[in-house]
Amino acid sequence: MKQILLLEDLPEIRAWLKTLALQVFPGAQISESARIHDALELVNAVRFDVAMIDLGLPDGSGVEVVQALREKQPDVQSVVVTIHDDDDHLFPALQAGAFGYLLKEQPREQLAEQLHRISQGEPPLSPSIARRVIQYFTAQARLKPVQEPDTVTPHVQLTDRENEVLLRVAKGFTLPEIGVQLNLSRHTIADYVKQIYRKLNVSSRAEAALEAQRLGLFRR
């Protein structure tokens, strides 16, 4: 039985998402919360499998919960469910460790399918997100020589294949198309995307830790 965390402040939407979740994961146990505070408590209490997290909450951004989940329960598939489709909002969530994203206003069928896909390990990747990721890793690569030798910073770099996938997505090719172009199966492509997200998260966390260390705010 799947444990699902649902974080959404608008009650109608929350109800709707609940039905959606039950449609995709029949028989799942759904823990609802409307505030970050509650959600964090739940994170500490329950082991989840899937999390559906809204970004725009009255007491902060859902990114916090994503981070908490990533730290405490790294195996959770956290999905960001949001109105915003622009990369300014989505990218930080992905950096924090989100597994995928859903756009709220889409029709139920589509959402269900996307959620299903995510749960199957095929997160979505849009051209603008891909561009941001490329930007990020390019900047990281440039900064690399400046890293101090005594910090334990995992050397995060995308493989050539991953880069290729990323570039093609940035050019506007859909994932199935890329599979055809590179002669790879959908699963392989999806794996690459997952890796990309994971590395993004790892790199972002390392960067944040480094920054915190530099500022002397490292918390144990």
Next chain:
Amino acid sequence: MNLTHLWRSVFGRLFPRDQAPAEPPLLADGSAEAPADAPAQPLAPGLLRLWIVLGLTLALLVALALVAINQEASRLSQPGARQVLGGALQSLPQAWAVRDGGAHYPVGVPGSLVTLPDEWSRSQPGHKGSVWYRFHFDLASVPRAGEVLGALIDRACSSVEVHLNGVLLFRSGRMSDPFARQCFSTHVVPLTSTLLRERDNMLDVRVAGYPIAQVSSRQRAGGLSSVQVGPLAEVQEAAEIQTFWTLTLSQILGGVLIVMGVFALGLAWVRKLNYLLYFGLLTIGWAVMTGRFWRGDLPVPNDAMEVFIAIMMAPMTAFAVKFLLGYAGTGLRHGSQRVWLERINLVLWAQCLLLPLSLLLLGNAGVFLGARIWFLLFTLELFMAIGYFLWLAARARRVEFWMMSAALGVVAAVLGIELSYQNGLLQSGGLHITHFVMPLLYAAVGVRLIQVYVRALQSAEGARLHLERRVQEISVEIERNFNQIAELRVEQIAERERKRIAGDLHDDLGAKLLTIVHTSDNDRISSLAREALEEMRLSVRGLTGRPMVLSDSLADWRSEVVSRLGQAGIECEWHNPHDVIEEPLSSRTYVQTTRIVREAVSNIIKHSGASHVVITAGVDLENHVFTLAIKDNGKGIPMELDGRLDRGHGMTSMKHRAKQLSGQCLVESGPGFGTVIRLTLPLEIAAMQQVLPGRPAS
């Protein structure tokens, strides 16, 4: 030509580095205002020695030349020579000389036969007072053509009286102590015809003067140079010439020097340059001393006059030395130099006091001696100062070095000639070339100083203009920067506002629309709300979005279109232009085009029944437009359906949107042909482009 070439090559050797002025020194690029700012690189020691040697050689040559010229000039201007030249005047070379103070020639007193020119320092040493000279001449020996005769008396020091056959004809000035000082005058005495006899005319010339010991300069020691008789016209002519050369010219030169001195003083005041001050004083002092303005009829006792004249030497030397030191730029830098300067000052001004004191101490009879000793001392000091200047100038490779070497030669010659003359080593009865050379020297130095000053003025002017221009440039730049910053600020504030509006829209409007989407039973309402939400998102994007790059926009559209068509089961071919298209697209254009493309795709999915869609994107850089052609193989748009499509804001809205963006949207359609939508939109050449950083070069 060759000479210039040779000169330049010599110069090139002497100025080994790039700063070689390729012109003769007097016209070359001078140093800056304060001559202390010499060109930066000092000479190597070996080269320095070469320079010094060359400089001294030049000085020596100039000095020798000057001496030779002087000798020649004085030889040519000897009174005795005149008769060789003109043949019109009879010179009376011999006379009986008797020391007597009486009013007439003392007959019966034994005298001595002297030959002119007669210097009392030899013939009447120590005599102060009058000496009578009696000349005999016959009328027959004097060439005349029935004209009036006249006598020419040259250099009778100090004053003279002329009797002809016992009758007083002429007196030049006071014959009693203090004698009229007319050593430099040439006297013309017309000889009254009635007094003349055929034979044995007696011309008595009484000269009153001082012994050499009591004067400060040999030129004012008693003596008589020459007496000539001839036709009055000739005599007057000769006298005029002589006067011109000895008096008038000196006065002219003196006047010029005074003017120059005043000018230098003025400059010194304006520019606060010490050395100019001393130069001015020097030239004025020299002019006063040697301008022969004094006609000498002042009833001042001789001692006072002589001492006064002698005293002038001390300050003149002081001025000259200080001018040289200042011009060389001493004392402006090192502390030790300052100390030396103080000492030198002390010595110079002390001399000014010591000189009159010493002369007073030496008393009446020691004036000449004292003057000579001091003169020697001053000469040495001057030589030292000039030598020091030369050394400094050579070390700093200044242009004045050569001029000063020549000047050194001139001064050496002048002083040397003067010294030897004063000490009796040189016979000189005629012109002193030195009188004319010194003013020339001053003139040369003066011109040089003016040149330096003008140059400095020009460079200052140039620097000022340059500075002005720079200031202007900088202020323009500052203004531009300020404008840019102001624009950026405006941009920032606008951006923040837009973000705020976007946030509000999302939170309020978006949330409500979303609720409608998911809680409405009516599908139509849900889809309308959904479309509204998408529209809102697009609008917000149009407000807050950064300008896009065409390639990114095409990627976004491609992704959406392909996936939508794919979901609807329609094949899609997408062709991008071949070139890398980094052209900018404003966010408004991006948003509107997105709407148009979505509309078109929706139409294809809903109405066209097509199975295959080809989309071609292109860029025309020359006209700054991009094109998008969407071709489907559906059943086309029937004409009567045009009206129905309007209700869904179909074609007309697409055309409208395109027109709003200053572009156009053309639709070609027909049964069996499918539909082609051609979109042409302008590329933005936005003012503040922000292309996303870190773009992959894809």
